[in-house]
Amino acid sequence: MMEVEEGNFDEAYDVYACMQCGKCTGSCAVSLRSDLNIRELMRIAILNKNEDLEKHEEIWDCTSCGICTVRCPRDLKPAEVIIGMRSSLVEGGTIPVTVRDALESVGTNNNPWGRPKSKRAEWLEDLDVKVKNISEGEEAEYLLYIGCTASYDPRIQSVSRAAINVLTKLGVDFGILGEEEPCCGSEPRMMGETGLFEMLVEDNLTLFDEFGISKIITLSPHAYNTFVNDYPECAKRLKEDDVEIPDIELEVKHYTQFLEELIDDGRLDGEMMNEFSGTVIYHDPCYLGKRNNIFEPPRKILNIIPGARCIEFDRREDRSLCCEGGGGRMWAEGTGTGERNAIIRVNDANQDGANVIAVACPFCLSTLEDAHVTAGYEETMRVMDIFEILDEVLK
Amino acid sequence: MTVYILAEHRRGELMDVTFESISAARRLNDEVVAILLGTDLADHAEKVAKYADKVLVVEDERIENNTEAYTQVIGEIIKKDKPKVFLMGNTSMGMDIAPALAIDLDSPIATDVVGISEEGGRIKVNRSVYNGKVLSDLVLREAETSVIAIRSGEFSAADLEEKNGEITKVDSPLKETIENKKFLEFVEPVAGAVDITQADVLISVGRGIKDKDNLPMAEELADAVGGVVSCSRPVVDYDWLPKDRQVGTSGKTVKPKFYLAFGISGAFQHVAGMKGATMIVAINKDIKAPIFSVAQYGIVDDLLKVMPALTEKIKELKS
Ligand SMILES: Cc1cc2nc3c(=O)[nH]c(=O)nc-3n(C[C@H](O)[C@H](O)[C@H](O)COP(=O)(O)OP(=O)(O)OC[C@H]3O[C@@H](n4cnc5c(N)ncnc54)[C@H](O)[C@@H]3O)c2cc1C
Numbered sequence: 217m218m219e220v221e222e223g224n225f226d227e228a229y230d231v232y233a234c235m236q237c238g239k240c241t242g243s244c245a246v247s248l249r250s251d252l253n254i255r256e257l258m259r260i261a262i263l264n265k266n267e268d269l270e271k272h273e274e275i276w277d278c279t280s281c282g283i284c285t286v287r288c289p290r291d292l293k294p295a296e297v298i299i300g301m302r303s304s305l306v307e308g309g310t311i312p313v314t315v316r317d318a319l320e321s322v323g324t325n326n327n328p329w330g331r332p333k334s335k336r337a338e339w340l341e342d343l344d345v346k347v348k349n350i351s352e353g354e355e356a357e358y359l360l361y362i363g364c365t366a367s368y369d370p371r372i373q374s375v376s377r378a379a380i381n382v383l384t385k386l387g388v389d390f391g392i393l394g395e396e397e398p399c400c401g402s403e404p405r406m407m408g409e410t411g412l413f414e415m416l417v418e419d420n421l422t423l424f425d426e427f428g429i430s431k432i433i434t435l436s437p438h439a440y441n442t443f444v445n446d447y448p449e450c451a452k453r454l455k456e457d458d459v460e461i462p463d464i465e466l467e468v469k470h471y472t473q474f475l476e477e478l479i480d481d482g483r484l485d486g487e488m489m490n491e492f493s494g495t496v497i498y499h500d501p502c503y504l505g506k507r508n509n510i511f512e513p514p515r516k517i518l519n520i521i522p523g524a525r526c527i528e529f530d531r532r533e534d535r536s537l538c539c540e541g542g543g544g545r546m547w548a549e550g551t552g553t554g555e556r557n558a559i560i561r562v563n564d565a566n567q568d569g570a571n572v573i574a575v576a577c578p579f580c581l582s583t584l585e586d587a588h589v590t591a592g593y594e595e596t597m598r599v600m601d602i603f604e605i606l607d608e609v610l611k
Numbered sequence: 612m613t614v615y616i617l618a619e620h621r622r623g624e625l626m627d628v629t630f631e632s633i634s635a636a637r638r639l640n641d642e643v644v645a646i647l648l649g650t651d652l653a654d655h656a657e658k659v660a661k662y663a664d665k666v667l668v669v670e671d672e673r674i675e676n677n678t679e680a681y682t683q684v685i686g687e688i689i690k691k692d693k694p695k696v697f698l699m700g701n702t703s704m705g706m707d708i709a710p711a712l713a714i715d716l717d718s719p720i721a722t723d724v725v726g727i728s729e730e731g732g733r734i735k736v737n738r739s740v741y742n743g744k745v746l747s748d749l750v751l752r753e754a755e756t757s758v759i760a761i762r763s764g765e766f767s768a769a770d771l772e773e774k775n776g777e778i779t780k781v782d783s784p785l786k787e788t789i790e791n792k793k794f795l796e797f798v799e800p801v802a803g804a805v806d807i808t809q810a811d812v813l814i815s816v817g818r819g820i821k822d823k824d825n826l827p828m829a830e831e832l833a834d835a836v837g838g839v840v841s842c843s844r845p846v847v848d849y850d851w852l853p854k855d856r857q858v859g860t861s862g863k864t865v866k867p868k869f870y871l872a873f874g875i876s877g878a879f880q881h882v883a884g885m886k887g888a889t890m891i892v893a894i895n896k897d898i899k900a901p902i903f904s905v906a907q908y909g910i911v912d913d914l915l916k917v918m919p920a921l922t923e924k925i926k927e928l929k930s
Contacts, residue, residue, distance in 0.1 A: 313863075313864075314860060314861055314862070314864075317864065318860075329860070329879075329883060330860075330883055331883075368879070369879040369880075370879055370901065371878070371879065545861075546860065546861065546880075547860055547861055548861060549854065549857075549861045549862070556848070582880075586844075586878075589818075589845075590818075590845055590848055
């Protein structure tokens with residue numbers, strides 16, 4: 217992550233190496249339905265025409281799926297350039313109101329949903345099992361990092377509860393942070409709030425250090441990605457600026473990676489499960505797939521579930537169609553018109569004969585859940601997180 | 612005690628808040644002097660003089676639409692006449708002028724005031740804080756002049772006593788033309804655009820409305836209660852209403868006095884955009900719909916039956 221001051225995109229992002237081939241725009245998940253044209257934004261960055269940015273409302277259309285960066289033949293980071301552009305808009309205060317409110321809420325409530333910190337652990341109330349709270353001094357090997365959306369959105373809270381049930385049944389020594397759990401900062405960073413992100417990195421590393429946390433399992437690929445990729449880089453930069461940051465090594469896993477290890481160790485297998493009935497299609501989230509090349513673990517889990525007939529989307533793995541849930545798009549509809557990607561996705565799933573779409577990301581769950589109702593599949597199809605499927609089948 | 616008020620006008624029209632300011636000033640029981648600045652003021656002066664004890668008119672085109680000039684000119688008049696209170700609307704103009712004026716005069720200031728009275732020679736105001744959730748009483752410190760900006764619509768100008776005060780022309784005390792701030796143009800909101808965040812009453816429709824053809828029914832109810840139609844995201848997705856009517860985390864956050872949710876299930880993203888409404892009433896045929904957990908009142912029934920019945924009842928009550 218880089219600090220961008222007005223007018224120095226060229227230095228910060230090496231944009232002069234861009235040869236304007238257009239592969240970024242050609243790959244872009246939203247360019248078909250919005251005005252977002254990354255190649256054009258790259259050219260603006262090269263020409264240093266920052267003063268024009270305010271007119272480019274479509275800068276907020278980017279879902280930060282990262283495919284432009286994956287495919288850039290010059291190894292540039294167009295997705296980061298967009299974050300840089302958002303940063304200068306954030307600095308200038310000319311951002312969509314909903315984005316402003318979400319960022320402000322991270323500052324005041326430690327979550328972007330405008331909900332009080334004191335209600336962050338309310339989802340626990342309907343649970344039958346007791347779960348350790350590391351912030352209250354209980355010790356556990358792993359921190360299960362829930363994340364903001366899975367803490368507050370009633371639909372996604374069900375994934376948090378499923379996670380607790382499943383990990384408890386599997387005898388994993390884990391705990392949560394309850395009300396003390398902070399925002400990971402991934403979405404603020406993607407929305408260009410560089411300063412806020414740095415503050416969260418500093419606060420969160422200090423908090424993890426204080427509670428002796430070194431192993432983390434995340435529900436969200438977004439939290440996973442930021443802990444693994446953004447935190448070390450940001451912490452290094454902060455240290456160079458003489459900010460005091462605890463020296464801790466975090467071992468972070470997305471829950472599908474963690475469960476894959478349990479399978480490999482013989483601690484999770486089909487014998488432990490009841491029969492599932494359904495044709496399951498797995499939707500790769502961008503932050504696991506494209507951004508981190510994690511394709512196998514979720515598939516491995518689904519494949520051991522007895523009775524689940526697993527099929528694949530034509531557009532899968534690093535070609536998976538982004539659901540448009542990331543990059544701040546939870547709080548910005550964008551300029552796009554026409555069919556949402558999520559609708560295209562549920563239609564594809566239906567055509568392929570699936571009656572369960574399996575996801576491993578809270579944002580994918582939000583967007584696809586909404587889309588499957590809008591597209592009229594409420595009665596014939598279910599959108600489920602892998603944790604929810606496991607919770608349903610585990611004996 | 613003498614109270615000076617600002618007569619606000621824009622594009623040839625006197626603003627209602629002018630008379631509301633006079634009404635607020637009358638609660639302090641004394642002489643009310645109105646200040647009228649700009650150009651083409653003769654008509655306005657007549658209208659204001661009807662209810663004010665005195666109108667001071669400064670004709671100077673350098674002042675027209677320039678809040679910086681307004682601030683300086685009002686400042687000069689106040690320094691000379693030393694009224695006990697200067698009062699104006701907490702309008703976009705008032706938000707520009709009143710705080711700057713208070714700084715210039717080193718005066719105490721109260722903005723967005725909804726109640727005003729005098730208590731033992733001191734001025735007491737009532738203003739809302741915490742986004743309207745708490746009302747606080749404040750007593751202003753002793754000062755030569757206090758500045759107060761009142762909320763529009765709070766002080767009724769219906770029963771103002773006629774005064775037919777005198778109109779006095781005053782030479783413009785503006786020393787030089789304001790260069791650092793210029794009025795460029797008035798920008799009209801796009802025709803047909805409705806700002807749902809400003810409405811006191813929202814008739815909000817969700818997927819349960821079933822068909823675009825049912826929307827006029829919602830419009831009719833909105834007209835009857837003097838509200839505006841808003842919606843959940845699917846209604847925008849189906850192209851039944853424009854994007855700017857969407858309530859929710861990726862739409863608009865609204866805080867109306869009254870929010871009627873018809874056929875809206877109450878998804879997280881929707882509720883986050885409207886739970887600040889003073890009163891929420893939900894109409895949904897599914898008794899388990901989550902919207903009922905944020906609503907104060909609920910009707911479990913078919914909205915296509917409830918909506919016209921409600922419209923009819925309201926029309927009946929009004930006639
Ligand atoms: C990234 C993202 C952002 C989002 N942002 C927003 C947002 O800003 N605003 C928003 O609203 N949504 C938003 N959503 C969508 C949200 O998740 C819900 O899908 C949506 O709010 C549901 O709208 P609804 O309540 O109208 O429809 P539904 O959930 O389908 O509910 C329809 C309701 O109507 C009732 N009903 C049906 N027929 C009748 C009848 N005849 N009489 C009475 N009741 C009836 C049903 O019982 C049901 O409760 C967002 C989703 C995502 C993924």
